[in-house]
Amino acid sequence: MGRTLAEKVWEQHVVRRAEGEPDLLYIDLHLIHEVTSPQAFDGLRMANRPIRRPELTIATEDHNVPTVRGPIDDPVSRVQVETLRKNCAEFGVRLYPMGDAGQGVVHIIGPQFGLTQPGMTIVCGDSHTSTHGAFGGIAFGIGTSEVEHVLATQTLPAYRPKTMAIEVSGELPTGVTAKDLILAIIAKIGTGGGQGYIVEYRGEAIRRLSMEGRMTVCNMSIEAGARAGLIAPDETTFEYLKGRPHAPSGADWDAAVAYWKTLVTDEDAAFDTVVEIDASTLTPFVTWGTNPGQGAPLGTSVPRPEDTGDPAAAARALEYMGLTAGTPLREVQVDTVFVGSCTNGRLEDLRAAADVLRGRQVVTRTLIVPGSMLVKLQAEQEGLHEVFKNAGAEWREAGCSMCLGMNPDTLAPGERSASTSNRNFEGRQGKGGRTHLVSPQVAAATAVTGKLTAPADLPADLPAGL
Amino acid sequence: MEAFVTHTGRAVPLRRSNVDTDQIIPAVWLKQVSRTGFEKGLFSAWREDPDFVLNNPAHEGATILLAGPDFGTGSSREHAVWALQQYGFRVVIAARFADIFRNNSTKMGLLPVVLPGETVEALQAAVEADPTLEITVDLAERQVRWGGESVAFEIDDYTRWRLMEGLDDIGLTLRNADAIGTYENGRQPWLPTTV
Numbered sequence: 283m284g285r286t287l288a289e290k291v292w293e294q295h296v297v298r299r300a301e302g303e304p305d306l307l308y309i310d311l312h313l314i315h316e317v318t319s320p321q322a323f324d325g326l327r328m329a330n331r332p333i334r335r336p337e338l339t340i341a342t343e344d345h346n347v348p349t350v351r352g353p354i355d356d357p358v359s360r361v362q363v364e365t366l367r368k369n370c371a372e373f374g375v376r377l378y379p380m381g382d383a384g385q386g387v388v389h390i391i392g393p394q395f396g397l398t399q400p401g402m403t404i405v406c407g408d409s410h411t412s413t414h415g416a417f418g419g420i421a422f423g424i425g426t427s428e429v430e431h432v433l434a435t436q437t438l439p440a441y442r443p444k445t446m447a448i449e450v451s452g453e454l455p456t457g458v459t460a461k462d463l464i465l466a467i468i469a470k471i472g473t474g475g476g477q478g479y480i481v482e483y484r485g486e487a488i489r490r491l492s493m494e495g496r497m498t499v500c501n502m503s504i505e506a507g508a509r510a511g512l513i514a515p516d517e518t519t520f521e522y523l524k525g526r527p528h529a530p531s532g533a534d535w536d537a538a539v540a541y542w543k544t545l546v547t548d549e550d551a552a553f554d555t556v557v558e559i560d561a562s563t564l565t566p567f568v569t570w571g572t573n574p575g576q577g578a579p580l581g582t583s584v585p586r587p588e589d590t591g592d593p594a595a596a597a598r599a600l601e602y603m604g605l606t607a608g609t610p611l612r613e614v615q616v617d618t619v620f621v622g623s624c625t626n627g628r629l630e631d632l633r634a635a636a637d638v639l640r641g642r643q644v645v646t647r648t649l650i651v652p653g654s655m656l657v658k659l660q661a662e663q664e665g666l667h668e669v670f671k672n673a674g675a676e677w678r679e680a681g682c683s684m685c686l687g688m689n690p691d692t693l694a695p696g697e698r699s700a701s702t703s704n705r706n707f708e709g710r711q712g713k714g715g716r717t718h719l720v721s722p723q724v725a726a727a728t729a730v731t732g733k734l735t736a737p738a739d740l741p742a743d744l745p746a747g748l
Numbered sequence: 749m750e751a752f753v754t755h756t757g758r759a760v761p762l763r764r765s766n767v768d769t770d771q772i773i774p775a776v777w778l779k780q781v782s783r784t785g786f787e788k789g790l791f792s793a794w795r796e797d798p799d800f801v802l803n804n805p806a807h808e809g810a811t812i813l814l815a816g817p818d819f820g821t822g823s824s825r826e827h828a829v830w831a832l833q834q835y836g837f838r839v840v841i842a843a844r845f846a847d848i849f850r851n852n853s854t855k856m857g858l859l860p861v862v863l864p865g866e867t868v869e870a871l872q873a874a875v876e877a878d879p880t881l882e883i884t885v886d887l888a889e890r891q892v893r894w895g896g897e898s899v900a901f902e903i904d905d906y907t908r909w910r911l912m913e914g915l916d917d918i919g920l921t922l923r924n925a926d927a928i929g930t931y932e933n934g935r936q937p938w939l940p941t942t943v
């Protein structure tokens with residue numbers, strides 16, 4: 283019988299297999315940031331262990347960094363960033379520090395440099411490592427103990443997860459994005475639906491997505507509880523990779539592409555679970571609750587708890603969110619709009635937001651935070667920063683920013699955001715803050731009206747300042 | 749890692765589903781570079797509510813957390829495990845755990861026990877009725893016992909062995925350094941390096 287893509291990649295990386303034990307899996311690329319690594323480096327030092335393959339390791343500063351130019355004011359954040367610098371210098375790890383042209387959110391810079399390639403195993407002490415699966419590898423988040431393990435051994439012991447296919451047929455309607463698709467998938471299978479699985483996203487709608495869109499989808503696999511999410515590589519993938527600094531070149535490129543083309547699920551392979559979704563039925567999707575599975579089409583209303591799968595959780599969420607069942611989602615007033623994060627902080631996302639904001643004015647506090655300094659540069663070369671500034675939005679430096687509020691970009695208690703990030707957990711964007719997850723298009727349109735809004739709801743000739 | 753064979757203690761019922769690691773330990777607590785002091789951050793936002801179950805003096809000194817389904821979702825932060833352990837928990841019992849949280853727990857010696865939802869709810873009710881109820885979690889026998897009751901739980905042999913011996917994974921893996929070297933010699937030449 284044939285094998286799935288996930289099985290092929292997994293098998294390719296098994297260093298050792300023994301009866302009754304987890305497989306020992308080789309790790310091709312290890313990404314590091316300042317938050318989940320300091321205790322791992324301490325562990326190495328205590329045991330007097332070196333990093334086995336520093337040249338398969340890369341570090342960036344992203345979670346704590348301010349998005350306005352200047353030093354880090356918070357002394358605790360500063361120590362954490364300085365600790366990463368010291369550790370990288372001591373152990374010989376390549377670091378992209380604040381201010382460097384290569385700095386950015388960890389899951390943005392891997393693909394941007396061409397370090398993320400089909401068929402690889404990639405880990406990071408960060409759950410959104412699933413992003414990198416968009417290139418057809420196995421990429422997953424790990425905790426600090428496992429970070430230390432990978433640093434010391436370049437391997438991880440792990441049981442192979444089960445396989446799930448999410449078949450997305452049809453075509454996404456105009457104005458419906460990869461973000462809407464993944465939010466709809468999570469609402470359908472639930473935050474625990476993917477537990478114990480590697481998800482392969484398949485079907486026509488997936489094939490039509492750009493690499494940016496595929497990354498948005500794979501990024502949020504973890505919000506459905508999945509260990510990892512991946513998409514088979516194809517011409518879109520090769521096209522994206524070609525010419526990037528760390529992508530193969532010359533004869534290596536041809537050899538690599540020949541191998542990458544074998545990275546597809548065989549016709550006769552069987553998945554442990556199959557979920558089907560028709561993309562053509564989807565509309566812009568937003569969350570109303572405090573986990574990413576609590577979402578609904580923008581055109582509907584805040585649900586009654588008893589109509590949801592988990593009424594107690596929904597009632598609690600509505601109370602936290604300050605929402606009343608039956609309120610049309612389009613009437614929910616928002617104070618802040620955040621466009622950014624490893625979910626939607628890439629150039630394509632910024633272009634989409636700029637297309638909505640061009641010639642219009644925002645009425646909310648609006649933060650536009652590029653996912654990396656390169657994205658920032660490219661956006662500025664296209665003049666997107668002018669569009670944002672002219673609309674009254676703030677154009678910032680790269681970082682995680684309001685996605686998790688470890689830097690000064692936070693919501694005040696009770697404040698409500700429309701955010702292109704990935705988590706609407708209680709207090710995620712600042713203690714007491716209320717988050718609605720949306721696409722970049724919906725975020726931008728919401729900034730214009732101050733209520734959850736899709737671009738299609740905006741009058742074409744909306745006067746400036748409305 | 750501290751070995752885990754069997755543990756008897758009192759429990760706290762946390763009747764909430766989908767408790768994500770941002771709730772277990774909010775991000776502001778993650779700025780520290782040490783491995784200690786995280787107990788103060790455990791459920792810090794929820795603990796501001798005097799009615800939150802951890803603030804109930806009847807549960808003081810409890811070492812077993814009886815959680816709702818899908819415990820530990822979201823962020824991979826191992827700080828969530830450290831916070832639970834440093835607060836005094838040795839075991840979390842739930843119907844379902846998020847994968848990364850469960851992995852992190854077993855690396856640190858915090859035992860995640862999966863029991864059917866109805867059993868967890870029965871345990872929560874029993875503890876709510878009598879907070880002094882002692883629960884035994886026996887990893888050797890793969891059993892949870894309380895009052896006159898006893899239920900079995902599943903855990904794979906390898907993880908159970910590691911937990912019972914308190915073994916360090918890195919040390920175990922380094923015994924296979926030769927196999928890692930052999931594998932490395934066969935890697936494709938085009939695979940990227942970060943230098």
Ligand code: SF4
Pocket residue numbers: 344345387388389408410623624625681682685686703704
């Ligand atoms: S942007 Fe948000 S989700 Fe992504 S790595 Fe940063 S904090 Fe994590």
